[in-house]
Amino acid sequence: MSKSPEATASDQNATPECKICQAFLEAAEEVRSLNEKKLAFSSKYTREHRSWNFRAAEVYNGCQVHLGFLEALLKLKVETNAMDYSIKKHTGIQLSLLLINDLSQNPGIPLGRPLDRFIDPALILKWKRDCDQYHGSKCQDKSTRLRRSLSFLIDTKHMCLVEPADGMEYVALSYVWGQAPILKTTRANVDLLRQHHSLEQLGDRIPTTIMDSIKLVPLLEERYLWIDSLCIIQDDPVSCGQQINQMAAIYDNATLVLVAVDGQDAEAGLRGLSQPRLLKPILQLTPETRFTVKGLPYRASAPWMTRGWTFQESIFSRRKITFYDNTVRWTCQCCTFCEDIDEAPDKARSTPPLQAYGNNLQTFNALELSRAPNLRLFADLISVYNQRSFTFEEDVMNAISSTFSVMQQAFPRGFIYGLPVSFLDTFLAWHALNCGLRRRKGSRQDAACPSSWTWAGWKGKLAGGVRRRLNQPSAISRVIPTLTWYVPETPDSPGRLIPFQNDAYHYQTRFMGEKDNLPEGWKWHRGDYYEHKSFPKVEFKHPVPICEPGGEETQEVS
Template identity: 30%
Template sequence: MSPKDDVTWQGKQHYVLERLSLCWHRADISEAFFPGMIPITYAGPNDIPKGVASKVRLTNCFQTYNKEARAEFIGPDSPEAREQLGSVIFNGKIRPPMLDSALPCKWLQHCLAEHKCGLPKESPSSTEALGSEHKSVAYSVNKLHEKPGDEVSKLRFIDVTQHNIVEFRESDLLYQSFAALSYVWGRAQRLILRENNIAELKQPQSLVGKLAKTIVDAIQLTRLLNVQYLWVDSLCIIQDNHTDQSIQIDNMSKIYARALVTIIAASGEHANVGLAGISYPRTKHQVEVPLPETESDNPSSLLTTLNPTPSGFASWLIGCPWASRGWTFQEDELSRRKIIFAEQQVFWSCNKVQWAEETAMDTSLTMSTIAAFPLTADLREDPNRLWNPYFKFLVAQYSGRCLTNAGDAMDAFSAILQQHKSLTGSDFLWGMPTAYFESSLCWGRFEYTTLKRRPGLTTHPVASSKRRVPFPSWSWLGWEGRVAFEASFPFQWDDIPEEEANSTKEARIVSKSEIECYTLRQSPLRLKRVSMSGLSMTATSTLSVSLENILMELPAMTVEQLRDTPDEHYLYFWTDQAFLTTELYQILDQDGRNGVHAEWYPMPERYGKNILNEEGRKIGHCLATEQQPITSMNGASTFILIASQVSTNRYEKQVIAMELEFRGNVSSRVNIAYINESDWNSAVRERKLICLN
C-alpha cells in the first residue's frame, strides 16, 4: 500500500502486507504430494537422501477474514467513504460463483475518477447501464491535440449494440472510446474476418450466433461497461489480406495503448472457452478457518485463497495458457487498464493499482497493489530506466513465450518496439536498439534455459523486396528460448569514470564496444552505419567498412551477390579473431544433479563450455546452447572480439567474445563468451572483416 498522489504519509511511504504461507517437514518422504504443495529439496534433516524433498511449502494460502468488516466497494465520492477508516483493508472476501457485474464497472469508474492512467482523458458520468439494475459509467472522450501520428488510416470495431463490424477511415484513436480483447486463439475460432465476408459482417446483427464464447462474453462485458465498441484481432483485421494485416499490426501499439480498458481472457486454452464468471461458474470453494476468540472487538478468521502460489514472487497467472503465448505479451504490456479473467477470480490492473476479487483492496484511501503483478508505469515514466532494466525485462519475458508460427516473432513484439521508439526516439534493427547496437550484441541465454535457432521466415519491414528471409543469428529474435542482455547498454563508457565503475555493483556488466557495425542497403547499393553513438569519431577510421573492403577481404562475394542480399540482414565489421579450444562440462547443483531444481521453476539439464588456451588452462567460459550437438562441443572454435568490460575490484577484467561458425565468407553466431582480457591479448589473433548473418 502506498499513499495517493496528493497525500503524504508520515514515516514510511509504503507498507507491505503478506498473506500466510505454510512450510512443513514431511512425516513420510514416500507420501505423494497434494495439488498446490511445492517440494523443497535443498534443506531438511540429515537423514533425508539427497534429491528427495524434505519440506513442503504452500505460499499465499490464507488471508485474514472478518465477517463484520465492510466488504463492498466504496466509491471515491461516496458519503460512506469516511466509514472505511474502520474497515479492514486487505480483508478477505467470499468470491461468488458468478461475477457480480457491478464490480468491474465500479473498478473502472474508480480508476477514471482517481487515477492518471494515461491519455486520452476520460470523464465518467452516471447513466443507466444496458440491461442492468445498477448505475454504470458512460465515457466522453475529450478531443485532445496531442502528439501527431495517432491517426490510423483504417480502423474496425465490433459494435456491441448492433452486433456487426463497423469501419472508420482516417480515424483518430484519441477520439475513439473502445475496449480491446486479449485472448488465446487456439483452434476453436468459429469466425474470422476475410475478404469474402467483410461486406456481410458489416450488416446489423450479422455476428449473432456465429462467434466463439470468449468473444461473446467480452461483448456482454463491454455492454455492461457501457462502451459501444470492442476491438478483437480476428474480426478487426482481414486475415487473408497481407496488406491489411501489415497495417493493423503496425497500429497495434496505438490500439492497446489507447483502449479504455483491455479484457484479458487469461485461463482459456482457446477462444471457445468463455470468460469464467460470465458464461460459466467458478468452482473452487473458499474455506473459513475460525481463530481462537480474543478480547478484540473485531473477531477474525482465516479464509483460504483461490490462487496459492509456489513462491512469494510467482504470478497468480503462472500456468495460464494466455501467459505463455507470444502475441498476448505486448497486448498486456501496452494496456493501461486491464480486467483479467483467471480461472477462479477476476483481477483489475492499471498503472496505479492492482486488485483481486477475493480481497478488499479497492479503496479510495490508499493505492494498493498485488506484488504478483509488477507495475511498469513508473519505469515508463523514468527515461533513465526505460532501457535498463525495463527493456531487458521485456525481452527476457517475451523471448520465453511460445508462438504457433515462428515467423511471427518480430510482429508479436513490434508494438512494444513502436512504443519504445515513441518514448526514446531510438530506432530498432531486428529487435535490437540502434542507439546501443554494438553493446546489445552481447545478449546471451538466460541462466536456466536453452536456446536454439528460430526456424521461421519473416519479411523485414525496411526491406526493398518483400522476400521472406530467416531471422539473423546476431539478433535475439533469431533464437527460441529465454534470453538475457548481459551488457548494460544504456550507459556509455565515457559516462562512467573507471574509478567510479570499479566500486559499483553493476560495473562488471558495463561494456565498451570494440566494433562498429554496418549493414547493406539496396537502391543504390551502399553500406550504412547502424549506430552513430558509442565510439568516438577519432576511432572510426580504423573500424569503418566500405564496399571495396568487402570485395577485397571477402573474395567469394561479388557485386551481383551483394545486390541480391536482403536489406539490413548481414552485419559487416572489423574485429580480432582467435582460435581457442573449448571443453564441455555439466552444471551441477549442490546435490550433484545436472540442473538447478528450484521449487518455483522447472529446470532443464544445463551445460557450459570452458575456454582453454594452448597450455590447456581455463581462460574463459560460456553457457552451451542447443545449436550444436552436445558431442560436438569439444575442440577448436572461432571467437571474435565484441566488447570489453569495465574492471571491478571483485572480478578480473574480461572481454566479451562471440563464438562463430562459418560457411564460406559468411559467419553465424553460436554463442557469447567471457574471456580474461590478459589471456585474450596474449592469444594468437588476426584482424578480420566479418560478415555475420
C-alpha cells in the same frame, strides 16, 4: 452477492476444545479490532506475539470444522500481517486466507469477499468508477497514439462491425487464439459483418471468449469493442500489416482491456460470465466468522503469460480486467483490486511499474519504455520476450514491432531485426543466459525466421550486452566498433549499409567531457554529468541520440 452453500467447508461451528479453530477466532477478532481502530496495527507486534504453531497431532484432532479445509497440511502456522493470514506447510508452500467481511466493516485492513458462481458486473463497474475518480491522469495518460484509424470496431448494441469515428472510446480483448475454430473477418465476409445483428446470426461460429466479451462490454457502460480476429481484415496484407504495426497503440488507447489469462484457446470463455465457475472452499467457524482462500498470483505458466503476441498487449494495456483462477481482478497504473478482497479504494494495493511474477514474466511500464534510452530495461525486455512461444515462429518480429515503434524517442535511429541501431555493436554482443537457446524455424511455407546474428533468430533466455543504465558510473566502459555493418535485403542481394550504426559511440567519443557545443537539448552539469531538457531528472555520462517528444524518427523501424 449471494453466498454459495457448496463452497462452505462445514456447517458446524467451532468448538472450544479445538486449538486451531480458537486460534482462527482469536485472529478474526484481532482483525475486527484493527478495523474498528480499537487496536493499533504493528507488524513487529503481530509477528512476534500473534503467531500459533501446531503439531500434526493437534491439526488432526478430530475437529470436523477445519479438517476438510486443512486436510493436506502437516504443520500449521497462522499469523497476522498487514494483508492476510497465512497457513504455511513445512515445505514452504503457503496458503493465504482472508477473514470474510460478514459484519460489513469498513475494510481498513483488507477482508475477504465471498464469491458467487457468476461474477458481479456491478463490482467491476465500481472499480472502473473508482479509478476514474481517484487516479485521474495517472491511468489516463497514453504513451503513444494511433497513427492510422482502426479498421473496425464491434458495435455491441447493433452486433456488427462499424468504422470508428475520431475519438471513439473502445474496450479491447487480449486472449489466446489457440487451435479453436474462430470466425475471422476477410474481404469476402466484411460486408456481411457490417450488417446489423450479423454477429448474432453467426453466433455459433464465434468462440466463447469473444462472445462473453461482447456481452460484458455494455455491462461496463461501454459500447465498442476491439478484437483482432474481427476488427482486422485477416487476408488483406496491407491493412493487416498496418494494424499489426500499431498494436501497442491499439491497446494503449483502449479505455479498458479484458484479459483471458487462463484460456488455452478462444473457446475457454470468461469464467463466471456465461458459464459457472468453480469456487474455493470457505472455512466457517461461527455464523459470523468465515475465512476464504486468497486468490493465487499469476502463474508464469498460464497460457496468456507464455504467448508472444500477448506480450506487448500486456505492456500497453493501461487498465486491465483479468479473468484468472476463477476470479476477476482489476489492474491499472495505480493499484490492483481483487474480486475476493474487500478493501477501500484508497487502500488498494499499489501496482509497481516493474514486477516479476515468474521466470519468464515481467510487467514493463510503457511510459518508461517510450522515453529516455535505458539499455538495461531494453535488455530485460527482449530477454523476457524471447522466452515466449509462437504457433508460427516467424512472427517473432511482427509481434513486437509495435513496441519498437513506441520506443522511437528513446532510440530515434530505429532497430534492425530487434537490435537498436545506435547501440548496434553493444547488442550484437548478446548471448544466452546459461544455456538452452534453440534456433527458430519457420512454420509456414516459404516463411523465414530472423538471421542467426540477432537474438530474434533464437528462442531462450538472453543475457544482453548491457545490464546497466546509461547514467550509472559503470556504464563508462566502452564497446568500441571496429567494423562497418551491411545487411542484405534478400539472401542473394548485395548488402546495404546500415545508417547511423553505433551512433551512441560517436556521441560518446565526441561529446564526453565537453561543456559547450553540445547537441541541441543537452546541458553539462557540475559533477560531470549531462541532462537532456526532455528528461531533466535523468543523468547521463555523455549525450546520446534522443528524439524530441512528438518528433519524427530519422530511420524507419525495421
